[in-house]
Amino acid sequence: MSLSPSSTAGEIIAHLRSLGSEDNLAGMARFGIVTDAAIGLSNVELHKITRLVKTDHRRALALWQTGIREARILAAFTADPKVLTLDEARLWAEDCNSWEVVDTVADLFIAARFERELIPEFAADEREFVRRIAFAMIATAAVHLKKEPDAALLGWLPLIEQHSGDERNFVKKAVNWALRQIGKRNAACHGPALALAKRLAESSNRAARWTGKDAVRELSNDKILARLGLA
Numbered sequence: 700m701s702l703s704p705s706s707t708a709g710e711i712i713a714h715l716r717s718l719g720s721e722d723n724l725a726g727m728a729r730f731g732i733v734t735d736a737a738i739g740l741s742n743v744e745l746h747k748i749t750r751l752v753k754t755d756h757r758r759a760l761a762l763w764q765t766g767i768r769e770a771r772i773l774a775a776f777t778a779d780p781k782v783l784t785l786d787e788a789r790l791w792a793e794d795c796n797s798w799e800v801v802d803t804v805a806d807l808f809i810a811a812r813f814e815r816e817l818i819p820e821f822a823a824d825e826r827e828f829v830r831r832i833a834f835a836m837i838a839t840a841a842v843h844l845k846k847e848p849d850a851a852l853l854g855w856l857p858l859i860e861q862h863s864g865d866e867r868n869f870v871k872k873a874v875n876w877a878l879r880q881i882g883k884r885n886a887a888c889h890g891p892a893l894a895l896a897k898r899l900a901e902s903s904n905r906a907a908r909w910t911g912k913d914a915v916r917e918l919s920n921d922k923i924l925a926r927l928g929l930a
Contacts, residue, residue, distance in 0.1 A: 805835035
């Protein structure tokens with residue numbers, strides 16, 4: 700079946716199923732990816748399909764509703780960030796049950812420029828994957844919002860510190876990711892991020908201490924320092 704921008708959600712799902720792989724499913728499970736509703740396609744394959752079907756927001760909403768892992772990733776790839784609403788973003792966040800889907804929708808939410816509304820809202824949410832979205836959005840913003848003032852990114856450091864004690868694996872790793880990405884953004888962001896990392900490294904809380912030590916290690920790396928002009 701050949702896909703095009705006019706392909707329907709049903710046609711795309713049928714195409715996905717024709718490409719499914721049990722071997723891929725086993726590999727995904729080893730990386731902590733939830734495979735209960737997965738077909739078994741790699742993200743490389745999903746990017747190829749995205750290039751064929753292009754952006755279609757209404758179809759993206761239909762793909763998301765299927766609950767299928769690959770369809771949801773395609774939904775995030777092909778939704779229109781200019782059309783996406785905050786309510787749609789919130790509904791998608793509630794459905795997230797896997798770290799890779801979280802990280803994919805975080806990219807979309809940043810492209811939609813929902814960071815000011817959703818980062819604090821999602822960080823305050825006690826659900827593990829919703830909270831992860833907040834910090835995945837910070838990490839994404841630090842890399843992709845190149846025109847955003849550094850002060851806006853540094854403004855998220857208190858939120859990182861506040862939630863650094865969350866012991867849950869998928870939150871802890873996202874908090875760490877956000878801190879490291881801010882620190883690697885440029886020389887102006889490096890100092891404040893490293894200072895926070897050093898403070899967390901001395902914490903009595905195990906999760907905060909791990910985040911701090913790991914971030915200190917990366918932000919003190921000679922290659923990172925040289926890239927930022929700090930060596």
